[in-house]
Amino acid sequence: MTVSVAVVDAQTPGNVGTIARAMKNFGVTDLKLVDPPELDRDGEAYGYAGQAREDILPNAEVVSFREVVENYHTVATTAITNQDATKHVRYPFVTPRELADELREIDSDVCLVFGREDVGLTNEELAEVDQICTIPASAEYPVLNLGQAATIVLYELRDVTVGDTQLPEITDRADQPAIEGLHEQFASFLTAIDHPEEKRPKAGRLFRRVIGRAHPTGREVRTLRGLFRRVEQKLED
Amino acid sequence: MTVSVAVVDAQTPGNVGTIARAMKNFGVTDLKLVDPPELDRDGEAYGYAGQAREDILPNAEVVSFREVVENYHTVATTAITNQDATKHVRYPFVTPRELADELREIDSDVCLVFGREDVGLTNEELAEVDQICTIPASAEYPVLNLGQAATIVLYELRDVTVGDTQLPEITDRADQPAIEGLHEQFASFLTAIDHPEEKRPKAGRLFRRVIGRAHPTGREVRTLRGLFRRVEQKLED
DSSP states (O other), rough: OEEEEEEEEEEEEHHHHHHHHHHHHTOOEEEEEEOOOOTTTTSSSHHHHHGGGGTTTTTEEEOOHHHHHHHSSEEEOOOOOSSSTOOOGSSOOHHHHHHHHHHHOOOOOEEEEEOOOTTBHHHHHHHHHHHOOOOOBBBBBBBOHHHHHHHHHHHHHTHOOOOSOOOOOOOBBBHHHHHHHHHHHHHHHHTTOOOOOGGEEEEEEEHHHHHHOOBHHHHHHHHHHHHHHHHHHHHOO | OEEEEEEEEEOOOOHHHHHHHHHHHHTTOEEEEEOOOOTTSSSHHEEEEEEETTTTTOOOEOHHHHHHHHHEEEEOOOOOSSSSSSSSSOOOOBOOOHHHHHHOOSSEEEEEEEOOTTSSSSSHHHHHSSSEOOOOOOOTOOOOOOHHHHHHHHHHHHHHHSSSSSSOOOOOOOHHHHHHHHHHHHHHHHHHOOOOGGGHHHHHHHHHHHHHHHBBBBBHHHHHHHHHHHHHHHHHO
């Protein structure tokens, strides 16, 4: 499967740059522009694009809306859906997360279609796309900026489009024996500081709950254990 | 629990406006600014803020970094984490989705802290916050623009911060008897058009798989069923 992005009739170059940057951040390279504004190399589009100014923006292809709908499984994002299930232009819709779940299982060339800053895509355009996507937002103000909406949809599709993320594999969570060793050390520490004997079990449980929620790394556990041991050693001196 | 946002030493007013808009889209109202640029009512901050220009931006409070860390459970977002579990400034980290899961269970005043456009938060600042959050992105280019990063984190926290979204309740999924009725109609339609008898079960299964993936609404099922019936009626004429 491939994922492309089409921006229809954007009015401000800055938004095109913002979308290009989000594409680069989330592993999408193919940008199509329908009736784009002029994208000057010294202007806002390139200024906002970050490293996408080197490839995605200069390689963007100017196409017609028709070419997009004819060649791709098209998904349009719109803030306003229909309450009324009889109005099929904007209903049914999927959320970006539901879209990601679906696309993971589909072998098709997909194009995400984003519309104008002020009015989005027209009802005529929406009627021609295959799926409608809507970002859940505050009922009070659900209308996102064009670039921000595209950023969220691309972010949600990252599992489909990004090979490797920058995140390191977390392999350093402490193992349970190490954590139990910390709790034994803590119990011994309570004794060493003469915490009232009847209160020690409760303090131990409290500490266990704190550590239980923190999912500490091996190093954190070793460090804490060392600190409690150090108290004992100091008191023995 | 309350969620606030602090923007530290932003250099461009436009990013402050973008963040204010995302806050309004996702139900967060309290904006704190540490060393902000000048926010002119006719400038980019107000221009980019959408309806947040009416409340969030004019009500934003200028504070010190110290005031933020002293009064909130602070969560800083940074693109670059440590590979090395011994470097505690940027490790361990949570993803925005993990953060949302955690905050749902916590009763505390949380402040999301976002840093400068070029260098983010300094190591000294990161050392003072309570949690580090990192947006999974392409290893090739994981550095998001400030406004786009804030938009994604606020989007992920929407379950915690947004009361009602704009999305209508989906109550119009077709019920199973209606769907079975469609399949019966389809079988009858295959007969009516003289589809080879031995191929009818396979065609029926294919249609069942298509409809099964589409989760159609009641109206869609009724309409399709009506169309197939119409074919039969036409053929009988």
